Amino acid sequence: MDQRIIDFIAGLRAAGVRVSIAESEDAFKATGxxxxxxxxxxxxxxxxxxxxEANDRPIFDQLFPLYFGSGGPPLLNLMDDLSPEEKQLLAQxxxxxxxxxxxxxxxxxxxxxxxxxxxxxxNQLNNLxxxxxxxxxxxNPNPEMLDRLxxxxxxxxxxxxxxxxxxxxxxxxxxGMQLLEQLLAQLPELLKQLGMSQKAIDQLVEGxxxxxxxxxxxxxxxxxxxxxxxxxxxxxxxxQDGVDLMHRPFKNLSEREAQLLRDxxxxxxxxxxxxxxxxxxxxxxxxxxxxxxxxxxxxxGGVPLELxxxxxxxxxxxxxxxxxxxSMRAVVEFxxxxxxxxxxxxxxxxxxxxxxxxxxxxQNFAEYPADVAIEVVLTRLQPGHYNTDLGxxxxxxxxxxxxxxxxxxxxxFVGDARNxxxxxxxxxxxxxxxxxxxxxxxxxxxxxxxxxxxxxxPAYLPYTHAIHRVSTLxxxxxxxxxxxxxx
Numbered sequence: 260m261d262q263r264i265i266d267f268i269a270g271l272r273a274a275g276v277r278v279s280i281a282e283s284e285d286a287f288k289a290t291g292x293x294x295x296x297x298x299x300x301x302x303x304x305x306x307x308x309x310x311x312e313a314n315d316r317p318i319f320d321q322l323f324p325l326y327f328g329s330g331g332p333p334l335l336n337l338m339d340d341l342s343p344e345e346k347q348l349l350a351q352x353x354x355x356x357x358x359x360x361x362x363x364x365x366x367x368x369x370x371x372x373x374x375x376x377x378x379x380x381x382n383q384l385n386n387l388x389x390x391x392x393x394x395x396x397x398x399n400p401n402p403e404m405l406d407r408l409x410x411x412x413x414x415x416x417x418x419x420x421x422x423x424x425x426x427x428x429x430x431x432x433x434x435g436m437q438l439l440e441q442l443l444a445q446l447p448e449l450l451k452q453l454g455m456s457q458k459a460i461d462q463l464v465e466g467x468x469x470x471x472x473x474x475x476x477x478x479x480x481x482x483x484x485x486x487x488x489x490x491x492x493x494x495x496x497x498x499q500d501g502v503d504l505m506h507r508p509f510k511n512l513s514e515r516e517a518q519l520l521r522d523x524x525x526x527x528x529x530x531x532x533x534x535x536x537x538x539x540x541x542x543x544x545x546x547x548x549x550x551x552x553x554x555x556x557x558x559x560g561g562v563p564l565e566l567x568x569x570x571x572x573x574x575x576x577x578x579x580x581x582x583x584x585x586s587m588r589a590v591v592e593f594x595x596x597x598x599x600x601x602x603x604x605x606x607x608x609x610x611x612x613x614x615x616x617x618x619x620x621x622q623n624f625a626e627y628p629a630d631v632a633i634e635v636v637l638t639r640l641q642p643g644h645y646n647t648d649l650g651x652x653x654x655x656x657x658x659x660x661x662x663x664x665x666x667x668x669x670x671x672f673v674g675d676a677r678n679x680x681x682x683x684x685x686x687x688x689x690x691x692x693x694x695x696x697x698x699x700x701x702x703x704x705x706x707x708x709x710x711x712x713x714x715x716x717p718a719y720l721p722y723t724h725a726i727h728r729v730s731t732l733x734x735x736x737x738x739x740x741x742x743x744x745x746x
Contacts, residue, residue, distance in 0.1 A: 260295060261287070267326040268309065270487045273494035274322065275513070276315045282308055298327070321420075325484040332473045336397030337466040345459050352449045353391065356442050360384065387435030387442070394439075394470040405481045408433055412712050414482055416705065418489040419510045421585060426482050429712050431475065432680075443467065505733040509589035509703065517589070520732050521630075524593060527736050528600035531743065575742065576667045578695075579610040580617075580656070582674030583640050584647045590703050590729055592633050594673055597739050599629040604743050609663050612640055613652035619660065647677060649715070650684035657687050664694045669742070672700045673729075676709070676716035683715040688722040697724040701738055704728075 264286060268278050289304035302323055310319050338346065361384055393400060400408075409415070412429040443464065450460050493511065504516055505523075512520065551567035559565075579598065581591040591612070598608055612620045618640065623632040664670060670691055692698055700723045702709075702716065709716035720726070727738035 269491040270322050273491040274318045276318055278309050322487055325487050328480050334397040334399050334470040334473050337395050345455055348453045348455045356445055383435055387438045390434050394467050413708055414485050417486050418493045423482050423486055427479055430478050506731050508730045524596045531740055575669045576606040577608045578668050578670045580672050581612045583612045584614050587674055591673055593735055595633055596629050599624055612636055614640055615646045615648045617652040617655040647679055648681045649678050650682040653684045653687040666696055668695045670695045670698045675702055675704045676719055677713050678715045680713050683718050692722045700726040701729045703730040
């Protein structure tokens with residue numbers, strides 16, 4: 260328990276609560292006197308010794324159950340309440356519904372394969388059957404099972420509370436919760452047709468709903484506790500390493516730190532502009548064109564009296580396609596600030612933002628300064644849960660704005676390529692690749708995360724000419740510098 264209290268204090272500090280060593284000692288003394296048998300008194304003793312300001316109280320209340328919770332309520336065994344005949348009817352109904360869902364998923368699977376997408380229908384059904392077993396027999400998944408699901412969803416790399424809800428949904432999706440919704444919508448009617456009493460049907464459905472909520476709570480506690488631990492570890496590591504803001508991941512920035520970086524963007528843009536201008540000046544002189552030199556000097560008997568040079572156009576023509584969903588907003592904000600501070604270094608910049616569909620935001624930057632334009636765009640495009648759809652956004656791009664892409668255009672995607680299992684529309688990526696000069700992808704996720712869960716990054720890789728990780732302002736600055744100087 261002592262170690263858990265130490266971890267809890269570290270979690271509070273990582274979340275911004277100031278806890279001194281003396282206050283930590285007071286907490287140990289108080290819990291040592293009161294004990295841990297009465298949970299309310301235990302919680303009150305920690306709150307009284309560790310929380311000094313009213314603003315810190317919600318943080319304490321949020322973190323306490325993550326470190327000292329029971330892991331969620333137990334699931335109830337619903338099969339105990341059914342007679343042998345009712346169990347047979349339930350088994351018959353589930354077999355029929357699962358077979359029907361299997362056929363539907365296979366058809367959808369085949370359509371996705373034809374469109375170039377990934378398919379996982381059988382896995383989804385296998386997960387659904389496991390989920391049904393837990394809900395009907397009252398079996399909570401063990402911590403090892405939840406850890407495995409969490410790893411697949413990307414929980415070990417999450418260290419900010421805003422990622423919690425998103426990760427919970429990804430785990431629930433892996434478990435087949437969406438298919439369960441479809442099944443529960445049809446199950447009562449089918450059981451009624453088979454002859455089960457309405458009372459037994461109502462009890463069964465209510466029990467499954469209650470168990471589903473208990474399972475969701477267990478997942479939420481598991482994910483929340485993991486994020487709190489990782490946040491505390493990240494905070495401790497940053498203090499040890501003395502990491503400056505340029506190398507601090509965007510997702511870990513406080514509002515004050517983000518504002519400091521916004522102020523630095525203008526200075527960074529000035530540095531990038533000077534370097535780009537120097538390269539451009541060198542590029543104007545060009546490199547020796549040997550073939551043209553020999554051809555033009557044939558009249559002098561092959562003696563190279565007149566030298567010919569190759570000149571290069573260094574100003575790129577950019578088309579930005581930015582994912583502005585929750586996890587991407589900070590990256591997009593700083594990228595747009597940099598690009599629009601460097602307007603004189605690009606021939607043109609046409610910008611689009613998307614969550615579930617594409618929107619042209621170039622006009623916003625034409626009308627307002629970058630600060631105002633970014634706020635207008637991010638306010639207008641509010642993210643929801645699980646609604647990112649790059650495939651649909653690509654469809655809108657090619658239907659309405661295909662003329663904006665030509666052989667001089669560098670297309671830049673800014674996003675984590677998480678497409679919520681929607682069709683990635685690789686056919687449209689092929690068209691964009693053919694029409695454009697090159698495709699660059701800026702992704703804040705570590706390459707280890709590509710392909711995990713709903714990530715379509717491996718599928719998009721063959722269509723990109725370069726991909727850069729941009730989880731910090733330092734990485735983003737290097738990527739933009741390469742962008743401006745690569746012919």
